[in-house]
Amino acid sequence: MKQPYHNPTDRALGRSLLLGLVLGLGIALIFLAGFFFRDLVQPLPAAFASDAESYPLLDEMQSLLDQHYLRSQPDYTQRQYAAVRGVLGALGDRFTFFIDPPVAASEADVLSGTYGGIGVQIQRTEAGEIALFPFVDSPAAAQGIANGDILRAVNGTPLDPALSQDAIDQLLRGEVKEGSGVEITVKRADGGAEFTVFIPFAVINVPSVTWRVLTEDERIGYVQVLRFTARTPDELTTAFTDLRAANITALVLDLRNNTGGLLQESIQVADQFIDTGAIVYQRDRNGERTFEGTSGGGMIDLPMLVLVNNMTASGAELVAGALRDSGRAILIGQTTFGKGTVQQIFTLSDQSSMHITSAEWFTPSRQPLDAVGLTPDIPMIPDATGRDVELGEAIRRLQDELQPI
Numbered sequence: 001m002k003q004p005y006h007n008p009t010d011r012a013l014g015r016s017l018l019l020g021l022v023l024g025l026g027i028a029l030i031f032l033a034g035f036f037f038r039d040l041v042q043p044l045p046a047a048f049a050s051d052a053e054s055y056p057l058l059d060e061m062q063s064l065l066d067q068h069y070l071r072s073q074p075d076y077t078q079r080q081y082a083a084v085r086g087v088l089g090a091l092g093d094r095f096t097f098f099i100d101p102p103v104a105a106s107e108a109d110v111l112s113g114t115y116g117g118i119g120v121q122i123q124r125t126e127a128g129e130i131a132l133f134p135f136v137d138s139p140a141a142a143q144g145i146a147n148g149d150i151l152r153a154v155n156g157t158p159l160d161p162a163l164s165q166d167a168i169d170q171l172l173r174g175e176v177k178e179g180s181g182v183e184i185t186v187k188r189a190d191g192g193a194e195f196t197v198f199i200p201f202a203v204i205n206v207p208s209v210t211w212r213v214l215t216e217d218e219r220i221g222y223v224q225v226l227r228f229t230a231r232t233p234d235e236l237t238t239a240f241t242d243l244r245a246a247n248i249t250a251l252v253l254d255l256r257n258n259t260g261g262l263l264q265e266s267i268q269v270a271d272q273f274i275d276t277g278a279i280v281y282q283r284d285r286n287g288e289r290t291f292e293g294t295s296g297g298g299m300i301d302l303p304m305l306v307l308v309n310n311m312t313a314s315g316a317e318l319v320a321g322a323l324r325d326s327g328r329a330i331l332i333g334q335t336t337f338g339k340g341t342v343q344q345i346f347t348l349s350d351q352s353s354m355h356i357t358s359a360e361w362f363t364p365s366r367q368p369l370d371a372v373g374l375t376p377d378i379p380m381i382p383d384a385t386g387r388d389v390e391l392g393e394a395i396r397r398l399q400d401e402l403q404p405i
Contacts, residue, residue, distance in 0.1 A: 058083070084098045093357050095355065096343070096354075096357045097355050098354050114203055114204060114206065115204055116174055116201045116204070117173035118139045118145075118173075118181070118182060118184075118199040118200075118201065118202075119134060119140050119204040120133060120135065120140045120145065121134075121224075122151070122168055122172070124387055125150075125388060126387050126392045127387070128161060130159060130165075130168055131148050131151075132151055132186065133147050134147070135204065135206070138202075138204060139199050139200055139202045143199045145197075145199075147212050148189030148212075149189050150187040151185075151186055152185040153196075154171045154182060154183070154185075155182060173201070175201065176202060176203055181198055181199050181200035181201050182198070183196060183197070183198045189215055207226070207235055208232040209226065209236050209239055210239075211239035211242065213246045214252070216392075216395050218248075219247075219248060219249045219250060220249075220395060221251045221252070222252045222254065223236070223243070224254035224256075225258055225269060227260070228258075228260060228265040228266045229261055232261070233272075236272060237272075240272070248302070249302060249303075249402055250302055250398040251304040252304065252305055252306075252394045253307070253323075253329070254306075254391070256307050256311065256312060256390070257312070258315075258316035259313045259314060260315040260317075261315050263315065265315070267280065267318070269319055270319045270323065271293045272297040272300075273297055273299050273328055274293040274322060274323065274326050274328055275296070275297060275300045276293050277364065278293070279291045279292065279293050280318050280321075280362070281362045282360070283360050283362070284342075285358075303398060303402075304328070305329055305330060305332055305394040306320050306324070306332070307332055307333050307391065308333040308334065308336050308374065308376055309333045309390075310337060312333075312336040312337060313337035313338075317336050317337065317340065318363075320336065321363035321374055322363060322364060324374070325363045325364035325367070330377040330378065331374060331378070332378040332380060332390050332397075333379070334376065334379065335375050335379075336373040337373055338370060338373035339369070340360055340368055340370035341359065342358055343355045343356060343357055343358065380393060
């Protein structure tokens with residue numbers, strides 16, 4: 001591949017390299033924020049390179065650099081990568097970007113959702129306490145930690161209420177090796193006595209769906225979809241089975257901090273809550289396609305509310321928009337991220353990759369979401385101390401709909 005650059009001067013190389021570095025940082029943030037793609041990875045068509053438009057000015061520019069540039073030039077690969085990022089940057093699309101081979105190779109690891117730790121989800125209650133919710137078959141569950149147990153101390157140090165949830169979560173993670181782990185002190189959710197237990201670290205495969213019956217009102221089930229993966233629909237079915245067995249009569253669907261994932265799985269999740277009708281409209285270069293709901297979803301009959309925030313993005317926005325436009329649920333929280341496009345990932349010849357925006361989508365009311373997002377029906381300001389005021393509001397509103405206990 002020839003080396004694409006915009007300006008045949010000695011300053012152009014520096015500007016392009018700087019642009020490449022800045023865009024690289026932006027790409028990392030975008031990737032962490034989640035992406036929404038139709039096909040995981042596609043190889044670059046063999047005929048692409050030979051059929052592509054050539055860049056004669058770039059050859060001319062490189063020749064002049066070779067003859068006259070005072071200092072050492074970056075190596076050929078670095079110049080290529082900077083040039084590619086410059087070309088893609090000219091598109092003005094933050095979701096069409098280039099990833100060099102080491103980062104591209106780590107994508108699968110990031111999406112796999114594995115880490116070393118004790119295997120709990122943490123959540124700050126309305127009272128400001130840190131509640132633990134162990135994953136199934138996790139070290140925490142094996143050591144007797146139960147849903148809703150309150151974390152009091154870590155390794156003998158009382159928990160600082162000012163710590164962020166992320167910081168607390170990191171205290172419960174670590175390298176998996178012989179003897180590694182963490183000692184925690186917890187108080188039982190049912191008001192029992194405090195106890196201290198050492199929990200060894202293990203490789204944790206993070207589920208894409210967590211669920212429980214709310215201790216605040218056992219008539220209400222809680223389902224949180226953390227991301228949309230190939231296993232999300234099956235995990236959601238298991239969640240419904242467990243919650244139905246617990247005789248819940250209402251549901252909270254939590255899509256906060258869900259940054260997206262796989263398109264088809266997002267549609268399948270929405271279909272579980274909507275009996276019939278449009279779920280999403282998708283428009284690409286070949287026209288428009290409508291994705292319709294099918295009758296008989298697993299949770300179409302119970303009153304429900306959906307929690308969203310400014311990190312609800314992509315596939316999570318698809319689900320939230322479909323549920324609201326269908327009249328199935330209202331949204332509580334903050335305006336969502338605003339990512340209404342679909343990306344395809346292509347692997348290049350050196351194992352770098354490109355994410356290319358190939359389609360956009362609209363809610364059943366044909367509302368565009370890209371760079372706009374969804375405005376919640378009940379907007380709420382996040383609590384400065386991290387108390388879960390959104391969940392508390394959802395519980396109160398569902399209680400108003402249910403018969404008195």
